[in-house]
Amino acid sequence: MFKELKKNRQLYIMCIPALVVLILFAYIPMAGIWMAFTEYNIQDGIFGSKFVGFQNFKYFFTGSTGMGRKVIYNTLYINFFGLIFGTIIPIMIAINFNEIRGKVFKKITQSAMFFPYFLSWVVVGAIIYAFFSTDTGIVNRFLANSGHDIIRWYAEKKYWKGIIITADVWKWCGYNSIIYMAAMTNFDPSLYEAATVDGANRFQRITRITLPLLKPTVVVLSLMSIGRIFFGDFGMIYGIVGNNSLLYDEVAVIDTYVYSAMRSLGFSYTTAIGLFQSVMGLILVTLSNKLAKKVNDGEGLF
Amino acid sequence: MSAQKHKHIRISASDHMVKLFAYLFIGFIALACIYPLIMVLSVSFSDNSAVTKFGYSAVPREMTLDTYRYLFAHSGLRILRSYVVTICITIVGTFGSMLITSMIAFAISIRDLKYRNVIAYICNFTIIFSAGLIPWYYVCVNWYHMMNSYAGLILPSIFSVWNMFLMRTYFSAVPVSLYESAKLDGASYYQIYFRIALPLSKTAMLTVGLMYALCYWNDWWNALMFINDRDKFPLQYFLYNILSNVNAISSGRIPSGAAANIKLPSETVKMAVTVITIGPIIFLYPFIQKYFVDGIMTGAVKE
Numbered sequence: 001m002f003k004e005l006k007k008n009r010q011l012y013i014m015c016i017p018a019l020v021v022l023i024l025f026a027y028i029p030m031a032g033i034w035m036a037f038t039e040y041n042i043q044d045g046i047f048g049s050k051f052v053g054f055q056n057f058k059y060f061f062t063g064s065t066g067m068g069r070k071v072i073y074n075t076l077y078i079n080f081f082g083l084i085f086g087t088i089i090p091i092m093i094a095i096n097f098n099e100i101r102g103k104v105f106k107k108i109t110q111s112a113m114f115f116p117y118f119l120s121w122v123v124v125g126a127i128i129y130a131f132f133s134t135d136t137g138i139v140n141r142f143l144a145n146s147g148h149d150i151i152r153w154y155a156e157k158k159y160w161k162g163i164i165i166t167a168d169v170w171k172w173c174g175y176n177s178i179i180y181m182a183a184m185t186n187f188d189p190s191l192y193e194a195a196t197v198d199g200a201n202r203f204q205r206i207t208r209i210t211l212p213l214l215k216p217t218v219v220v221l222s223l224m225s226i227g228r229i230f231f232g233d234f235g236m237i238y239g240i241v242g243n244n245s246l247l248y249d250e251v252a253v254i255d256t257y258v259y260s261a262m263r264s265l266g267f268s269y270t271t272a273i274g275l276f277q278s279v280m281g282l283i284l285v286t287l288s289n290k291l292a293k294k295v296n297d298g299e300g301l302f
Numbered sequence: 303m304s305a306q307k308h309k310h311i312r313i314s315a316s317d318h319m320v321k322l323f324a325y326l327f328i329g330f331i332a333l334a335c336i337y338p339l340i341m342v343l344s345v346s347f348s349d350n351s352a353v354t355k356f357g358y359s360a361v362p363r364e365m366t367l368d369t370y371r372y373l374f375a376h377s378g379l380r381i382l383r384s385y386v387v388t389i390c391i392t393i394v395g396t397f398g399s400m401l402i403t404s405m406i407a408f409a410i411s412i413r414d415l416k417y418r419n420v421i422a423y424i425c426n427f428t429i430i431f432s433a434g435l436i437p438w439y440y441v442c443v444n445w446y447h448m449m450n451s452y453a454g455l456i457l458p459s460i461f462s463v464w465n466m467f468l469m470r471t472y473f474s475a476v477p478v479s480l481y482e483s484a485k486l487d488g489a490s491y492y493q494i495y496f497r498i499a500l501p502l503s504k505t506a507m508l509t510v511g512l513m514y515a516l517c518y519w520n521d522w523w524n525a526l527m528f529i530n531d532r533d534k535f536p537l538q539y540f541l542y543n544i545l546s547n548v549n550a551i552s553s554g555r556i557p558s559g560a561a562a563n564i565k566l567p568s569e570t571v572k573m574a575v576t577v578i579t580i581g582p583i584i585f586l587y588p589f590i591q592k593y594f595v596d597g598i599m600t601g602a603v604k605e
Contacts, residue, residue, distance in 0.1 A: 030433040278433070
């Protein structure tokens, strides 16, 4: 081992800065996980505080406010529908885009579809405000002009899961469609030629060739998303609804709950929630990876 | 004969339908993606009283530069400061990231490196398992003292494992024979990295560099975590603060008496700040877009 370290000394030295960053920001914090099993207080520090076993976890799942169960539900709900629509729409884009021949049209539309990816969630939040603001938003203007009652969107929580899922799909549709297009460029053109010779029309070529060939890509990307289904997108939720307490219940995901409960409910409790998330993530990613290997000729996600 | 002809016509009719649908669908999605941006732009160039009266629209109402003039006259310094913070963070962060990331990516792209899989696993494990927000926040604040420091805006996101693997894929495309002949000539790995690997992967470096730069430009999470000194707000966080005040009031949860005391930025100001925040991206977008497409495609068809 020392011989190897000596021989490739220069290469190992080049790895050091990155590894130091990982140690500082990923591995050292893992020691803090211990807080999840204690009743942390500042005087006694992380390792001196009273050990309480799984009490923090118990409170998360069975606490009387029901907030724990609620945020798990919200996280799974938003991620699940985000995954479904965030798969179907980009695939439709990629397939339809492939049917178009006009070069200029292609260039302009692709630029337009890819643009939302470049915006931060704060900017997306500003755009959503422009749509749904009570007095000036275009949605309320539209409702008023067509003779409907206007809606105080920022006080009506029932709409916001839908709005957030839409925003999520909107922001990522161009990006994800590029992944599917990348997969499609690798398809064997002779398959399409053969199908054309056999008299298959465009629609049949899409359903009989393109879709089946896309299946492995869809499965791999979906499995990756499923591996992270317990992780909410903090930036998305916070950028769009901020800390608006009227909407909070409806859209709070595990990640935003951890952040807002950090000060009110303490470090131990919120560390426990984070640990639950990470462990679920570890289990799901490992399972997904195994499944991915099965459908993908032995090639896993990692 | 006539039957065959008939069939031919029917097929091409269905093909035309598919084509027509494709144009309509793509056109619709593209419009849906770009329309909100046009609206934000046009409102920022509109007259505020016209916007309050008639609402938002995609065409400027009574086009004027008043909002921008007002903005720079009243909070120009504040915005300028946030701009400088964001620009500095983006530049320093991106260069730091590129150096750190390209070195390790280069190292583990060399097949002679015996423990490269171990190093890759150390990186990968941080994607699969993390300590969670609270322990991370705890060590950053209590042990590394990142509260209100610019380091808190840069260091936590200086190394992305995803970008590292993307870069490794690019480096792996460099022919090994070039390295070998350089080694025979007595070049060290530092020289190979600097003189051969980097120059040969210029496009790749630009791609990953732009990805990091976009990340830093759009970041407000680190600011939310560590910064409460207004002078150190990056641009995105400045915008976030404006909007979250507005949110609180339009939800009606602040009593109207109190709301009257909080001076709200006008509609056009909110949109103008949004435009200022995305400004450079709009101008650079036509030139940088292709690099991102390339990066996504390379990442998508890895190995």
